[in-house]
Amino acid sequence: MRVEEEDNMGPRGDGEVVLDTASSQQQQQEKLVIGYALTSKKKHSFLQPKLEVLARKKGISFVSIDQDKPLSEQGPFDVVLHKLLGNEWHDVIQDYQQKYPEVTVLDPPGAIQRIYNRQSMLQGLADLNLAECDGMICVPKQMVVLQDTTSSANEVAKAGLKFPLVAKPLLVDGTAKSHQLFLAYDCLSLAELEPPLVLQEFVNHGGVLFKVFVVGDVIRVVRRFSLPDVSNVEKEKVAGVFQFPRVSSSAASVNKTDLDPRVAELPPKPLLEGLVRELRNRLGLRLFNIDMIREHGSQDVFYVIDINYFPGYGKIPDYEQVFVDFFLGLAQAKHEKGLCVKR
Numbered sequence: 001m002r003v004e005e006e007d008n009m010g011p012r013g014d015g016e017v018v019l020d021t022a023s024s025q026q027q028q029q030e031k032l033v034i035g036y037a038l039t040s041k042k043k044h045s046f047l048q049p050k051l052e053v054l055a056r057k058k059g060i061s062f063v064s065i066d067q068d069k070p071l072s073e074q075g076p077f078d079v080v081l082h083k084l085l086g087n088e089w090h091d092v093i094q095d096y097q098q099k100y101p102e103v104t105v106l107d108p109p110g111a112i113q114r115i116y117n118r119q120s121m122l123q124g125l126a127d128l129n130l131a132e133c134d135g136m137i138c139v140p141k142q143m144v145v146l147q148d149t150t151s152s153a154n155e156v157a158k159a160g161l162k163f164p165l166v167a168k169p170l171l172v173d174g175t176a177k178s179h180q181l182f183l184a185y186d187c188l189s190l191a192e193l194e195p196p197l198v199l200q201e202f203v204n205h206g207g208v209l210f211k212v213f214v215v216g217d218v219i220r221v222v223r224r225f226s227l228p229d230v231s232n233v234e235k236e237k238v239a240g241v242f243q244f245p246r247v248s249s250s251a252a253s254v255n256k257t258d259l260d261p262r263v264a265e266l267p268p269k270p271l272l273e274g275l276v277r278e279l280r281n282r283l284g285l286r287l288f289n290i291d292m293i294r295e296h297g298s299q300d301v302f303y304v305i306d307i308n309y310f311p312g313y314g315k316i317p318d319y320e321q322v323f324v325d326f327f328l329g330l331a332q333a334k335h336e337k338g339l340c341v342k343r
């Protein structure tokens with residue numbers, strides 16, 4: 001498991017990508033055919049020319065899946081890579097997987113559905129078996145509000161949640177609405193929010209977030225600017241509920257020299273490796289990232305606050321090589337099991 005640090009998250013500075021034409025390249029023997037079903041946004045951000053060229057040189061080809069035609073009439077594919085909005089696709093891919101168990105589906109819809117719910121997403125993370133790792137992985141105290149937020153005041157008190165609370169839509173569905181988050185400072189202000197939602201204790205973390213990107217066995221960690229700490233005075237004086245802007249979309253590069261080294265220091269590698277190993281086994285996912293924050297004032301107490309399926313890998317420098325290596329690993333494994341598509 002390789003953990004590498006990418007500091008700068010600024011817009012990728014790669015120069016002009018010179019597209020090699022297939023004719024000018026000794027076409028590699030086809031090793032892997034990947035059918036993909038992605039939103040146009042994801043196709044643009046992930047399937048960049050540099051990735052396609054690098055993959056083609058290694059005998060890996062990407063074929064767009066026609067969502068208006070039966071999936072089983074397309075292909076044949078060694079891998080189906082997908083991230084679409086809505087649940088219709090869920091059944092299509094489930095049926096396909098039943099019919100073609102030898103095809104690697106990245107990732108199984110059932111595993112994806114689990115992290116599309118912000119309650120089940122973090123369930124069971126507090127008791128991960130990370131005994132041999134330095135550091136501790138926690139999950140903020142949270143509760144789910146399904147119906148009326150006006151009666152949630154005493155629910156919050158009963159649950160022992162401390163303000164401020166981060167209010168998050170319970171379901172993640174890829175829409176901007178499912179990323180509309182609020183910071184609530186008191187019970188009364190909760191009535192302004194629209195259920196179903198998760199209320200999660202805000203954890204002071206020095207304004208820096210760690211995004212831990214996972215591609216199979218490879219881990220890449222980047223820093224992002226996050227919300228500032230909430231002072232005790234603020235906790236006492238401030239009332240109301242406030243929407244805050246998306247952190248992920250502000251992929252602003254975080255130059256660690258501007259930060260307190262104790263805040264900026266990356267989570268310890270053995271802890272990340274242990275966490276990712278546990279999550280891969282429990283979630284059954286290979287393409288995901290984890291949003292982690294360090295508890296303010298601690299050195300090695302971390303909170304997992306979000307897990308995302310197939311995030312914006314295109315923002316990681318040389319993500320292309322990481323994915324080509326990952327796909328070649330899949331091809332090798334399939335070859336050893338005699339599962340490659342007959343060509």
Ligand SMILES: O=P(O)(O)O[C@@H]1[C@@H](OP(=O)(O)O)[C@H](OP(=O)(O)O)[C@H](O)[C@H](OP(=O)(O)O)[C@H]1OP(=O)(O)O
Nearest residue numbers: 042172173174175248249306308309310311312313
């Ligand atoms: O588009 P990007 O690059 O901002 O990627 C989004 C992710 O940002 P990140 O890569 O973690 O900084 C983003 O991560 P966050 O939830 O913002 O932490 C989501 O994974 C988002 O997918 P969805 O809207 O939850 O289905 C991702 O959106 P999609 O690219 O999947 O549409």
Ligand SMILES: Nc1ncnc2c1ncn2[C@@H]1O[C@H](COP(=O)(O)OP(=O)(O)O)[C@@H](O)[C@H]1O
Nearest residue numbers: 140166179200201202203226227247291305306
């Ligand atoms: N419990 C929390 N404590 C402190 N900051 C939080 C907490 N939950 C979310 N945040 C901040 O809000 C941002 C977005 O929350 P997140 O759960 O990652 O939602 P999304 O899926 O929209 O990215 C996080 O990246 C972090 O900056």
Ligand SMILES: [Mg+2]
Nearest residue numbers: 248291306307
């Ligand atoms: Mg997030």
Ligand SMILES: [Mg+2]
Nearest residue numbers: 172306307308
């Ligand atoms: Mg998220």
